[in-house]
């Protein structure tokens with residue numbers, strides 16, 4: 001087993017940096033369906049570029065490298081304690097090498113352990129099997145899509161869909177609702193794993209297990225196969241689209257599993273995974289620990305179709321009446337911001353500042369360490385590495401879900417004179433009102449495009465609040481050519497509110513029984 005740790009390290013690096021071939025195929029099919037001269041089309045081409053960049057740079061596809069979750073099958077007699085300790089070492093090494101973000105945080109104090117190790121992280125499930133080899137599978141599922149998981153207890157009443165009973169049709173309604181409620185916030189278009197039955201814990205486990213299936217497989221259970229096909233055909237009629245921008249493709253995959261339940265309970269558990277569907281596996285020789293084969297097709301065999309960023313932006317600006325291309329230099333003035341409208345594609349040059357949960361909470365009752373008048377705040381928790389000269393470099397830096405900052409954002413815009421907030425998934429009514437009152441905009445960046453945005457960051461000018469940990473610190477970043485779309489403007493318009501309303505109206509077409 002002398003190679004076991006090295007093999008697990010290779011598995012982690014591959015999973016984080018090279019999206020598997022079967023996942024790429026599905027994203028390519030979505031690109032075919034979606035009109036490229038739309039916001040959704042632009043997002044998909046950015047995603048395609050990002051996938052290629054991650055592979056070439058051997059760097060994280062998305063800065064949120066998720067909760068590392070291993071499922072290991074071992075022959076009888078294999079020493080699971082040694083494997084566990086070597087998996088932990090491989091995780092720490094991959095973190096040190098910038099292949100994983102420091103993602104393990106003390107739930108009570110917020111302290112980051114700095115190496116992805118801590119109570120409950122990483123997650124490792126062992127199973128014994130009759131075979132001689134060791135099968136190690138890993139999924140890196142990020143926090144934003146994890147927040148969009150949902151569990152239903154049947155029977156229940158679902159908004160837009162009515163009663164969902166304890167039968168296949170009730171399950172169907174839950175799944176349609178699950179896709180609707182995620183909107184674009186889990187970086188749609190997504191993949192869902194569904195677990196029918198079990199208890200609250202095993203139901204979610206079953207749902208997550210489905211995400212280990214091959215994207216092109218067929219469910220051996222005939223009823224579930226029909227259900228999967230139904231969902232794939234109909235969920236895309238909701239019109240949520242990539243990043244929740246509206247569009248033809250909202251869901252890329254649906255896999256359903258079933259297990260027994262207690263007479264009193266009937267759970268339908270849904271695990272929502274973003275497009276950055278990072279899962280891979282290796283079959284290892286149990287004597288040496290060397291890799292015998294990879295379990296899912298390598299991404300390298302399925303290159304993404306690329307379009308230059310300029311061409312993609314121009315196509316949208318040319319074909320969408322409401323979209324203009326605008327370049328802004330920071331600091332931004334109130335007048336500049338008030339001239340922007342939903343649909344505009346904005347390119348930012350100059351300094352921006354990262355800030356997420358810890359910073360927003362802090363700024364509510366403290367001063368900022370720098371002048372934020374006219375500033376751009378970027379909801380982002382990057383992957384950072386320090387070189388030998390002590391200089392910081394950005395390894396991955398896509399946006400995080402903005403809605404978590406909804407309780408604070410309006411107050412902070414007002415208090416510090418911030419003119420633009422960049423994030424993903426949109427924000428709520430309170431922020432929209434603050435944008436209008438104080439003169440600011442919300443810009444939606446493409447979730448998961450962490451390499452694409454890292455390339456726009458030319459220099460790290462400084463950092464404050466390192467005590468919050470790397471993802472939560474306030475990084476001052478010098479950017480050039482950072483492009484995002486205005487989805488909430490200073491005139492009370494919100495693309496997110498519109499798409500949510502439209503998709504809600506569409507949801508009710510799935511009210512009538514299908515499987516009865």
Ligand SMILES: O=C(O)C[C@H](O)C(=O)O
Pocket residue numbers: 063064142143144145185186187380381398399400401
């Ligand atoms: O934590 C992050 O950087 C992103 C997160 O996965 C999210 O989708 O909000």
Ligand code: SF4
Pocket residue numbers: 062063064065066141142143144145185186187274275276398399400401447448449
């Ligand atoms: S930012 Fe988006 S792509 Fe990245 S982990 Fe979160 S949900 Fe997934």
